[in-house]
Amino acid sequence: MPNHRRRILLVSFNVAGHDSLALGYIKAFALNAPTVARQTEIEILGFSNEEGNVRQALYYMTEFKPHLIGFSCYVWSMGTILELARSVKQIMPRVPLIAGGPEVGPMADEYLEEHPALDVVVHDEGETVFLDLIRYFFAGKGRLEDIAGISFRRDQEVVRNTDRTPIKDLDKIPSPYLTGVLTPRDGVTYLQSFRGCPFRCGFCYEAGRHKMLRFFSYERVKAEVALVMGDPSIRSFHFVDSVFNLNPKHLGKLASLLQKANRYNTGLRTIEVFTEQVDEETVRYLIQAGVQSVETGPQTAIAETQKRIGRYFDAEKFSRGVRLMQEAGIDVWCDLIIGLPGDNFFRCVFSVAYTMGLGPARIVISILHVLPGTPLFEKAERFGMAFDPAPPHYVIANDSFPFDQIYNAVLFSSSAAKEYNVALP
């Protein structure tokens, strides 16, 4: 019997071996609609970002023959996705190409104007929007103009619809793991207990989004945790929460449910913490939760810079938080960003020295990406920001940090971090 189901392909380029949680949510939400589940076939196609080969992806597409393609767009994969979209459009001109994700959402109209291969760009969270788009394209339901949360091209014109209010009750999005959309695997399983972030760090795309925090129910998180921790082959997994130690009450609840489910000594790795808030109670909860390693700032150790980019930073509290976690046996990874406004070469040297003094398990250096939608992107002029408008949006200079200093700070910090990181346990 011929298969008349409409085929949807969801494409992402990730770190090798990792699945896209975002596409897992989108697929799980779409399949929750009975007609969509009956009438469509949704496939998630994940490529390694390092080796992702556009022609290989294209070949897969010609084999799968999709009727609709969605791309999950991040700063690291955008160039590849645009190349792929241009090629797909040549050989499948009638297949709608939809882009979503933090790289395109805040610049939806610009992306449509500059990249004719794209048909629709989703402004923000994709679950409900994508379901409406499936209904529109396959069942002819409604009009594109009425789908909030997208921009689209009509007769060479870019039309921008109103933004969509994000889903309040996150439990309406079925769990990709509990529904079998994604399979939990060792080291690359990502859970989430809430969306949003209470902080507004200038370089972070979370800071440009909704301030409101939205939570999955504890029952839902508990069920996912039970599934993941019930599998003895999973030695460690992650939470993608913006701040795992959001507040003692939330952390305490998570710690308790994680501890109860932990039959095989499974660990939580590289979760993000707000270190200034880490006290003895927090550490007890982190240990109870099975946390083995955390990733944290300071991004810079210069108080003036932290203030300029809207971050709270207290060097003493930060050091104390790191020490408490280390004393409890938790590996602390410290991140530093080169190119922040307020910093300069010797201030970066100071930040590296401060961070080394904390004795973290690892120092991670990155160059500032001035990401669309972030406060630094929005207020670029105020900070004298020069940056590449195309992804990965690397900073070029700012009002305190000329390019030659940024260039040398990257060389210095990378060398210093490598010297530090070769430490043996």
Add this chain to the structure above:
Amino acid sequence: MIAYQKLCLGPEGNNDCAMCSVKNEQKTCTLTELIHQVNALADPENLELCGGESTLHKDLLSLISSARGRGAKRIKLVTMGRRLADWDLLTELIDEGCRLFEVRIHGSRPETHEAITGDHGSFDQTVQGLQNLSTLSNSAEYEGAIYVAARVGVTRANLEDLVPTIALLASLGVDRIILARTASDLPTTKAARAVENAMRVAALNRIWSVCEGFPPCLMKGSEMHVAELLRPVLSETQKPKGCRGCTYIDLCNGPPEDVIAQGGLREFRAVSSSPYVEDVRRLLTMRSLHAEP
């Protein structure tokens, strides 16, 4: 950047370097003595093993193993690199826990390097040692797990060869280059310009480089690469008159002693202001930059 505790293994060397400061009357430490020294350290996390020629010490592997057992996480070997040409020895050192190397090389050609080491054949062995380190660093097993710095002694003999030396080191994938003023017969300003140029070439090749022994007044425009400014200490050295009013006066040890002795002070002129000095001073508060006594 990391503050290392130094352990001098002994004076034994396999070169005859013109500028060597290690006295032959110093005696080679025994393994027991060296272990005592490690045990006496409050924090043995970062150790630097130097000589003479560290790789000639007969108990080097045992020392590394003992130091690891006593909590050393970073063991840096300072060496002429000749014995690293021996692949088996090198892999043994690495497997025992020595992951950082500071290799001394003084030129891009045997003529310049050996003019300083005074030993024919030493250049090829040092380069082979660096090549072996590069091969291992790029192997899947040790990717990101070996750190190699190259120390180039700047002398009159290799001034013209500094840029080719940087090019050679770039091809060998080193992680840092140190250009250290070593000889007293050096034409100061000419050497500073040659070093500055070499550091520029290193940056173009995306390699971090620093200079040592060149006061900031000689390195205007290259202050970011002056090692003494990256890890400043308050200096109490008496300075000649020309240094008066210099913004770096308490952060700089003044003109090198040999230059003072030769009366060549005209090249050192007080720096009236610098956009960097305030942030350099901030580094004085960073205790992590210096090894605890």
